[in-house]
Amino acid sequence: MTKRQHSQVKTNAAALLLALGSVVAAPAARAADPAPANGSTQAENPCGPRKRAANPCGPSNPCGPKRRRQQAD
Amino acid sequence: MSVYVQDLLNVHALYAARNMSLSFAALAGSAEFVENAHYPKNDVVDVQNGTRFFYHAHPAHERIDGEHGHFHIFVDEPTKPANAPPNFVHLAGISLDDKGTPLRLFTTNQWVTGERYVRAEKLVGALASFQLSTLGRMSPVARWINAMMRWCSDDIYQLLLQRDARLQSHQQGLREALRDRRWHILSQQRLSYWNRLSKETSI
Numbered sequence: 454m455t456k457r458q459h460s461q462v463k464t465n466a467a468a469l470l471l472a473l474g475s476v477v478a479a480p481a482a483r484a485a486d487p488a489p490a491n492g493s494t495q496a497e498n499p500c501g502p503r504k505r506a507a508n509p510c511g512p513s514n515p516c517g518p519k520r521r522r523q524q525a526d
Numbered sequence: 527m528s529v530y531v532q533d534l535l536n537v538h539a540l541y542a543a544r545n546m547s548l549s550f551a552a553l554a555g556s557a558e559f560v561e562n563a564h565y566p567k568n569d570v571v572d573v574q575n576g577t578r579f580f581y582h583a584h585p586a587h588e589r590i591d592g593e594h595g596h597f598h599i600f601v602d603e604p605t606k607p608a609n610a611p612p613n614f615v616h617l618a619g620i621s622l623d624d625k626g627t628p629l630r631l632f633t634t635n636q637w638v639t640g641e642r643y644v645r646a647e648k649l650v651g652a653l654a655s656f657q658l659s660t661l662g663r664m665s666p667v668a669r670w671i672n673a674m675m676r677w678c679s680d681d682i683y684q685l686l687l688q689r690d691a692r693l694q695s696h697q698q699g700l701r702e703a704l705r706d707r708r709w710h711i712l713s714q715q716r717l718s719y720w721n722r723l724s725k726e727t728s729i
Contacts, residue, residue, distance in 0.1 A: 479547055479553060481624065482594070501639045502580060
């Protein structure tokens, strides 16, 4: 990078900082609505990423075989 | 000056030209910002590079002064055995103010994200080769995060080392340290972002 390009970028950095002073500020975070009762995962790992798919071997067994119905008497 | 510095400046310039900031863009088009919600809703996931991020905010009393929200940045576990299920590692958090200026870098305890804990030494490669990109609305945000992660990779590595040292100091050992709810943020570094950018771009 040439000296001229360097000083242009430096000017850009200063100009950007100035420009950012006048941009619309992002909305402030508001409190969440009351959490549903099943928000346990969020509480366990409050900053965890979204899971891509439900755990196929987890407690709810979303991919498990259908259970046989008990014979009615 | 690195290509990353140029990327950082370009992304700020792009949003400034639209009269908006990086922190506004991080909300992924949402008109409101709700504590603890993820932005975007399903995170940004770069499947090809095994990286992902989202933006959110904690309740006000848990934020540092001037913090609008923060990014959490993850990478797929680099040391995972071939047949093991996919897992993720938290590399860093980046706090922003409401104009999109990053205020600090930080690391978290294992329970905070539910990550697979991997020692800093084993994350050197993941930091050095970090790549994150996406298409669409969040593309410039991803480009900015990619540039930050590369530009600050030494700082993040030091923070991860400090995190490990803190965990090792736990009186009940590592296993208990990783799930100690009193330990949330394990290391952090304030950033003088614009000063540092100016120095990097000076002759």
